[in-house]
Amino acid sequence: MILLPGSALLFDIDGTLADTDPLHLEAFNRTFAPFGHHFDKARFALELQGKANEAIAARFIPDLPPEEQIAVMRGKEALFRDLARTEIHAVPGLFELLDLADAAGLPMAAVTNAPRANADLILDGLGVRDRFKALVIGEELAHGKPHPLPYLEGLRHLGADARVSVAFEDSRTGIASANGAGLATIGIRTSLVDADMRAAGAVLSADSYDDPALLVFIHATVSEPEFSQ
Template identity: 50%
Template sequence: MTATLLFDMDGTIVETDHLHFQAMKSVFLPYGVDLDWETYRTRIIGVANTATAANFLPSLSVAEGAAVLDAKEAAYREMVTELEAASGLLPLLDWADSEGIPCAVVTNAPRANAELVLKALRLTDRFACLVIGDELANAKPHPLPYLTAIEILGGDPQRSVAFEDSPAGAKSAFAAGVGVVGLLTSVEPDVLRAAGASVVARNFNNQEVLTFVRERTGAGQTSRQASELRA
């Protein structure tokens, strides 16, 4: 079994939470829900759409709620134009390639969103697989999405690292037995630590993050890429 690096998408490898918030606010308003950023940040980020619809639109049927959230995702995709990968992500992916460590994206976002974002970032070919929570029997915070990615990659949870920006995602990875790095894009450090993150940081350039990744994966310490990461 191999070491693996497993990445959430929104708020982790790319900052898109502000676009999701705008789209969610626009589709909720006709139903009398005037969504504010604090509510979105603390109760929606990282949560599967089925659960969000049930929590915020309880008067609607499951099918009606799903239709509203589908409209939100379509509105979000219309907003996506040029995107920039999170700071330090590309060197980390280069290092993983040099060490023979496969990488995956594990997200609760719909497949259409994930494929659009990865294409916009020009990262489609950098990940060995794309795991979509809503296509499984259970999405995050259940561990199944991460367990599925590890199984596909032939990974060892004890030598794997997940990068997450939400408590739901961190709980999912932690429950799968994966080491968790929390990215501080929208959630407080203590919240991510309580959800299972061993390390929290603003971006992938953080030295503590890189040390944790090398130690967790057991990757070689003498390669040129590892030296560059230490610099």
């Protein structure tokens, strides 16, 4: 495979590298129960998944002072990390895809709205930190997802061109961010179904990284066309 100049792969972390959404759902329900909120899987995917903590707090605990909102959300993330320490599992096919990218010299970045401590826990838990040339934390930027800035930063760190790169996302918020940065985005179906992901702007979706359609799309996007003699 001959890579096109500027090609790259960019991955969200939660629900994309690892299927952590059930753990986040449990942590949100424990945290917000005292405030009268309960979330099922569908409501989680629509109202919480992929959104920045600041936006979540502003919507669901708006009557608390800002410093108390921050404390509540920090407590939720600490609870998530406690749950995740022994429950982190890679999305099927992830390691094989990372191996293929490394063998081809295709650079990769991780781009997330999660706090840095969460990102560190997942990357280290999966043993994939060294696979990524850049880690972009949305809450450390002027704008997180769904703004395109996190993915624009990922592209900048890699010296990559969105036109010949691919993003992987599991949420509507993340797909909007990646698409806004000019990236073709593949949805990973850990929470949303194919129709939801395509409606949000994904070019296709897959349950695993060894899906043949996913691999064909990556190859067609990042490499020179192959002509038979």
